[in-house]
Amino acid sequence: MKGLGVARRWAGLALTVLVAVVALTALPAIAQDAAKEPAYRSFPVIGSRLAVWGVAQLHLNFAAFILGCPIFAVIIEIIGWRTRDERYDWLAHEFVKLTFAAFSTTALLGAFLLFLFVGYYPKFWTYMTSIFFPTYGVYALLFFAETFIVYLWYYGWDWLSGPRKWIHVSLGVLSNLVGTAILFVANSWVTFMISPAGVDEAGALKGSVWAAINNFTWMPINIHRLIANIVFGGTIAAAYSAFRFLSARTDEERARYDWMGYVGNFVALSAFIVLPFAGYWLGREIYAFNQTMGITMMGGFMSWLWIVQAILIGVLFLGFNYYLWLGMERIPGSERYRKFVPPMLFILTIGFIVWATPRTLVVTLDEVRAMGGTHHPVIGFFGVMSAKNTVVNLMILTTFLSFVLYRRANRISVKPWARTGMAVQWAALFVAAAIVVFYGVYGYFVESIVRIGFSVYQVLAVLSCILIVMAIDIPMFKGARSTGTIRWGTIAPRSQYVLILLAVTFTWLMGLMGFARSGIRQHWHVFGVLRDTSAEAVTPALGYAANVITIVTIVFFALVTFIFWLGGLGEKGKAGAHGHAAPVIAGASGGED
Amino acid sequence: MRVPVGVKASLFALAIMGSYTYFANSIPQIESKPPQELSLEGGNVTPAQLVKAGEEIYKTKGTCEICHRIGQKGTRAPDLAGIGSRAATRKPGMSAKAYIIESLLQPSAYIVEGYPPIMPAVDKPPIGLNRSELWALTAFLESLGGTVDVKLDDIPKTAGAAAGGGAAPELKIPGDPKSGEQVFAGKGTCIACHKAGKIGASPVGPDLSQIARIQTPDYIMKKILDPASVGTVAGFPPNVMPKDLGTRLTAREYTDLVAFLLTLK
Numbered sequence: 001m002k003g004l005g006v007a008r009r010w011a012g013l014a015l016t017v018l019v020a021v022v023a024l025t026a027l028p029a030i031a032q033d034a035a036k037e038p039a040y041r042s043f044p045v046i047g048s049r050l051a052v053w054g055v056a057q058l059h060l061n062f063a064a065f066i067l068g069c070p071i072f073a074v075i076i077e078i079i080g081w082r083t084r085d086e087r088y089d090w091l092a093h094e095f096v097k098l099t100f101a102a103f104s105t106t107a108l109l110g111a112f113l114l115f116l117f118v119g120y121y122p123k124f125w126t127y128m129t130s131i132f133f134p135t136y137g138v139y140a141l142l143f144f145a146e147t148f149i150v151y152l153w154y155y156g157w158d159w160l161s162g163p164r165k166w167i168h169v170s171l172g173v174l175s176n177l178v179g180t181a182i183l184f185v186a187n188s189w190v191t192f193m194i195s196p197a198g199v200d201e202a203g204a205l206k207g208s209v210w211a212a213i214n215n216f217t218w219m220p221i222n223i224h225r226l227i228a229n230i231v232f233g234g235t236i237a238a239a240y241s242a243f244r245f246l247s248a249r250t251d252e253e254r255a256r257y258d259w260m261g262y263v264g265n266f267v268a269l270s271a272f273i274v275l276p277f278a279g280y281w282l283g284r285e286i287y288a289f290n291q292t293m294g295i296t297m298m299g300g301f302m303s304w305l306w307i308v309q310a311i312l313i314g315v316l317f318l319g320f321n322y323y324l325w326l327g328m329e330r331i332p333g334s335e336r337y338r339k340f341v342p343p344m345l346f347i348l349t350i351g352f353i354v355w356a357t358p359r360t361l362v363v364t365l366d367e368v369r370a371m372g373g374t375h376h377p378v379i380g381f382f383g384v385m386s387a388k389n390t391v392v393n394l395m396i397l398t399t400f401l402s403f404v405l406y407r408r409a410n411r412i413s414v415k416p417w418a419r420t421g422m423a424v425q426w427a428a429l430f431v432a433a434a435i436v437v438f439y440g441v442y443g444y445f446v447e448s449i450v451r452i453g454f455s456v457y458q459v460l461a462v463l464s465c466i467l468i469v470m471a472i473d474i475p476m477f478k479g480a481r482s483t484g485t486i487r488w489g490t491i492a493p494r495s496q497y498v499l500i501l502l503a504v505t506f507t508w509l510m511g512l513m514g515f516a517r518s519g520i521r522q523h524w525h526v527f528g529v530l531r532d533t534s535a536e537a538v539t540p541a542l543g544y545a546a547n548v549i550t551i552v553t554i555v556f557f558a559l560v561t562f563i564f565w566l567g568g569l570g571e572k573g574k575a576g577a578h579g580h581a582a583p584v585i586a587g588a589s590g591g592e593d
Numbered sequence: 594m595r596v597p598v599g600v601k602a603s604l605f606a607l608a609i610m611g612s613y614t615y616f617a618n619s620i621p622q623i624e625s626k627p628p629q630e631l632s633l634e635g636g637n638v639t640p641a642q643l644v645k646a647g648e649e650i651y652k653t654k655g656t657c658e659i660c661h662r663i664g665q666k667g668t669r670a671p672d673l674a675g676i677g678s679r680a681a682t683r684k685p686g687m688s689a690k691a692y693i694i695e696s697l698l699q700p701s702a703y704i705v706e707g708y709p710p711i712m713p714a715v716d717k718p719p720i721g722l723n724r725s726e727l728w729a730l731t732a733f734l735e736s737l738g739g740t741v742d743v744k745l746d747d748i749p750k751t752a753g754a755a756a757g758g759g760a761a762p763e764l765k766i767p768g769d770p771k772s773g774e775q776v777f778a779g780k781g782t783c784i785a786c787h788k789a790g791k792i793g794a795s796p797v798g799p800d801l802s803q804i805a806r807i808q809t810p811d812y813i814m815k816k817i818l819d820p821a822s823v824g825t826v827a828g829f830p831p832n833v834m835p836k837d838l839g840t841r842l843t844a845r846e847y848t849d850l851v852a853f854l855l856t857l858k
Contacts, residue, residue: 508609547614
């Protein structure tokens with residue numbers, strides 16, 4: 001049975017490599033032929049645009065997962081290696097197993113996407129090739145390197161253990177470096193389509209391809225996607241654990257997957273907290289590249305999109321907090337902190353409302369007249385960036401507070417300076433909140449260019465607060481007296497649905513942001529350079545986009561479930577493959593995660 | 594009967610996505626249609642038809658409404674109501690027609706006071722209007738308070754031919770930014786109230802670190818000579834900025850100072 005599984009996986013690798021080789025060697029030839037071809041062909045039944053849309057989104061979902069998951073898998077492996085805690089090593093292996101299962105599907109979807117471009121958008125493809133051909137080779141090389149490293153990493157787990165563990169960990173680190181490089185190369189293509197650089201007015205490359213790669217939005221998208229991938233990997237892994245938790249038959253299993261879900265969620269949350277900052281940076285670069293595009297994005301036909309986005313982000317924040325609060329219930333001693341929940345919920349709710357208030361909405365002419373302008377007299381006040389920056393920072397602080405309380409739920413510091421320490425922590429939180437609010441309000445009285453500078457102070461206040469609080473927290477609770485161990489596995493089952501909610505919401509949000517990134521080009525393949533002259537050049541409205549996103553997301557989850565099941569991940573009760581005994585979690589000492 | 598976990602989880606996930614989808618479908622549905630190409634060359638059109646076509650372009654392909662309003666002062670761009678007559682007064686010796694055409698093809702040749710130079714040349718991508726469209730658009734703008742007299746031949750032959758047409762002229766101030774920086778920190782005493790990039794830190798007046806990006810050279814020059822003439826920056830007290838700077842600085846120092854400020858972006 002096991003032999004068969006391995007054979008099947010190697011067959012999968014062979015197939016992946018074969019497809020990639022064929023696709024990449026065929027490229028130049030295909031690109032040449034394209035010159036004589038029509039600009040577009042139409043894909044049967046659903047049309048080319050939907051085909052590309054669906055496949056691109058699926059490919060992206062899978063790619064984000066297999067790039068995001070190893071990032072924290074290797075960190076967890078290192079923790080396990082340094083602390084000699086077997087639990088972490090098991091968990092890291094579990095995460096890599098998930099990654100691994102999704103690997104060939106990602107590659108196949110990528111090849112399919114390429115096929116769609118070459119076949120159905122030949123003119124577009126020829127143009128992109130004329131600019132980016134040198135990067136294709138790099139991409140192929142990186143891709144091969146990544147495949148082999150991940151295979152070694154996964155299959156070498158037992159072989160490279162003990163004194164050779166460092167080699168194994170290095171493989172993990174290396175696979176992440178290569179994975180990030182792959183992401184950066186692919187990003188250069190997408191970002192060039194949004195904000196082309198390094199080309200003349202006719203669209204021909206002026207100097208080296210580097211100028212085209214290093215365009216306005218490249219770095220911001222690199223960073224944004226890197227962080228988002230971690231969040232995504234974390235939520236998917238957590239949802240997987242939730243599923244295992246809910247279908248578990250023994251307490252031991254429940255405890256194990258409760259813990260795994262907790263770690264996955266913790267990873268997602270930590271990365272999610274910095275995501276809005278990366279988002280603002282990206283937005284600013286888009287404005288810097290082209291005012292008209294920036295304004296279309298935030299105030300034009302896309303303005304409603306940001307409200308939907310804000311709602312999704314609000315749901316995510318609430319979900320993360322709710323999960324932590326539920327998690328505290330399984331920690332003896334947490335009763336002390338229950339009183340903080342209502343005020344935190346209040347702040348989050350207010351934040352949610354303010355954030356979901358639009359800036360400028362495209363409304364009908366009659367509505368404009370009724371409101372006396374394009375900005376609503378009352379809610380328009382909340383609509384400006386100043387208010388939004390402020391509440392998102394407050395929501396981040398609140399979420400951070402939830403986390404800090406969670407950490408100390410079952411611990412009582414034995415340090416003589418604990419009182420002072422806590423006082424300083426609270427002071428740091430309040431000062432940070434005060435700075436955020438102060439600049440938020442002050443922002444209404446100054447020029448927008450000055451205001452943009454304020455958001456930097458707000459971010460700095462929040463980040464330094466996090467640093468100060470943690471710098472005190474870690475020594476303060478070293479060797480702390482315990483009020484009881486975390487009763488892993490006893491968390492309320494509804495918490496597991498929260499994990500599923502988070503995964504589904506984040507996946508959907510990724511689809512939406514993909515639509516925003518692509519839709520902002522409107523009727524251009526490459527903005528201002530290569531026009532979309534196909535019959536499907538219309539950028540659809542949000543409702544239509546939402547329908548497509550939902551269908552693709554459903555397909556994604558169906559595929560993931562199927563693949564995880566196929567990969568032998570569904571084996572009931574059995575502790576992981578490769579003789580990795582699943583650790584016993586319940587009653588494990590400490591609970592410091 | 595117990596419902597299997599798989600079924601419950603799937604239904605839950607579907608319900609979540611369903612509500613997002615429902616919400617997205619319940620808000621105003623706005624599509625972005627690709628602009629239609631308009632060709633009037635050689636054809637016979639009445640001025641009324643022309644104006645109508647121009648209005649259409651103004652609202653759709655021209656994307657002018659992103660920044661402009663008619664009959665309402667925007668914060669991004671001037672109100673275009675009455676532009677048909679106002680245009681004649683903008684530049685001495687320039688007709689309304691010529692000024693409007695110039696505004697469209699070389700927006701930074703004349704910068705309306707109080708606005709940043711962000712308007713794109715509308716015959717270049719991404720807006721990329723062709724000659725016919727420019728003709729109709731000009732007619733429409735003329736119709737706002739003026740008389741429609743534009744002919745296709747008034748639109749330069751090079752317009753709309755993407756590669757053609759010179760780059761917008763850049764304003765050059767004949768000063769030396771290095772000496773200007775010294776004036777800023779020394780004799781001008783600006784540093785007592787302003788921050789400018791790496792130098793200065795005073796919060797009394799606005800941070801000037803990006804002044805050249807947000808304000809026009811014209812505004813900056815006036816602000817130094819006569820601070821009150823161009824209004825007060827929101828959030829700052831009026832009458833604090835010294836009024837006698839124009840008399841204290843030599844012409845040389847003044848141009849150097851302006852040249853320095855124009856490097857701040």
